[in-house]
Amino acid sequence: MPIWLLAIILGFVExxxxxxPVSSTGHLLIAEHLLKIDPNSFLRSDIFNIVIQVGAVLAVIPLFRDRLTMLxxxxxxxxxxxxxxxxxxxxITAVGGIIxxxxxxxxxxEIQPVAWALIIGGVVFxxxxxxxxxxxxPDEISWPVAITIGLAQLxxxxxxxxxRSGSTIILALLVGASRVRAxxxxxxxxxxxxxxxxxKQTMDALHHPVPNAPPIDWGMLILASVVAIIVSFIAVKWLLRYVQSHTFIGFGIYRIIAGVLVLLFLR
Known part of the structure; x- marks a missing residue:
């Protein structure tokens, strides 16, 4: 499979x-195994995963312009x-992350911990x-909910x-936040x-590169990031509408099925 197509697929998955609430890190790892991407490929490097993740995050900022303006x-x-x-x-997350x-x-x-995390998370959901x-x-965020979300990110x-989104949202529900506000x-x-x-990770990767790390392929990085930006915008816009009238049980069932399939067919 050509590298540009692999980059598009990974950008789409991210x-x-x-x-x-299904884990981007886990799904990227599953996709890399399914596509049999060489562990030494740039497409499996930290810098590639970090940058396309940042792209996905930047894409949703316009969807929260009212809340961000309020701040x-x-x-x-x-x-x-x-x-x-x-x-x-x-x-809370920053301090925990530094520790x-x-x-x-x-x-x-390894793929097995991802599978078990998907299954356990699905049951918890x-x-x-x-x-x-x-x-x-309640239709507001209390201090216990805010603290719980900080801890859940860890x-x-x-x-x-x-x-990250699954852990924070579902635990926020547990301590008393509405689905939409959580x-x-x-x-x-x-x-x-x-x-x-x-x-932080990008600076570390650029200033302290891993020995024998593959060179940065800027073309594939930009291609995957653009795909991630477009897909992330659409996915979040859909999810914000979805949670207004649906529970997360469907995501829980999906996680269990996906985890079982990974355990059965991926090693």
Whole structure:
């Protein structure tokens, strides 16, 4: 398969799964195994994965322009509260991420942990949706929810397949946020979190390259990033409408099926 087609497929997978609660990291790893991409290929390098992820994140900013504009109105109490909660959630993730970095934590690249994380996450999704069924959840983000989302992002950072958006949204439901507000706040916190992580990892990759790492293929990087941007915009716009009238049980079922298939057919 030509490298340009592989780049398009990976960009599509990243854009589709970055904000859906199914794990972009896990799905990229699955795609790389299915497509039998050489582990030494640039398409499996950290810099490639980081940059296309940043592209997917940048794509959703226009969808939150009203909320982002609200954050600039610092004299309004509602804006102050929302900004403070975003900063706290981001700070929890940032401090935890620095600690994990100091401990030399690195995500495994084996496929089995991804499969099990998908299955376990799917079961958790269904269980929590059952717990909150029929409850009148408040349409605002409380401090416990903000703190939980900050901690939940660390779960996704530590377990490939856990899903950043999935972990944050479903645990926010558990501690008392409505589905729509949990999704929205998860994305608002995710924007600075992933942009900061992407910038740091990009600088590290450029200034401290891994020995014998493949050279950067700028053409394939730009191609995959453009695809990720377009697909991410469409996927998030769809998800924001979806959560207004649907639960996450469907995603839970998908995760379980996908995890089982990976265990059966990918080694």
């Amino acid at each position: 854009g589709l799964t970055e904000f859906l 600039t109105k610092l004299r309004e109490p509602a804006s102050q509260q929302l900004l403070a909660k975003i900063v706290v959630a981001f700070g 994990m970095k100091k401990l030399h934590f690195k995500l495994p690249e 269904i269980a929590i949706e059952a717990l909150v069924r029929g409850k009148n959840l 779960i996704a950072a530590g377990f490939p397949g856990a899903s 999704t929205e706040f998860s994305f608002l916190v995710g924007i600075p979190t992933m942009l900061a992580a992407g910038a």
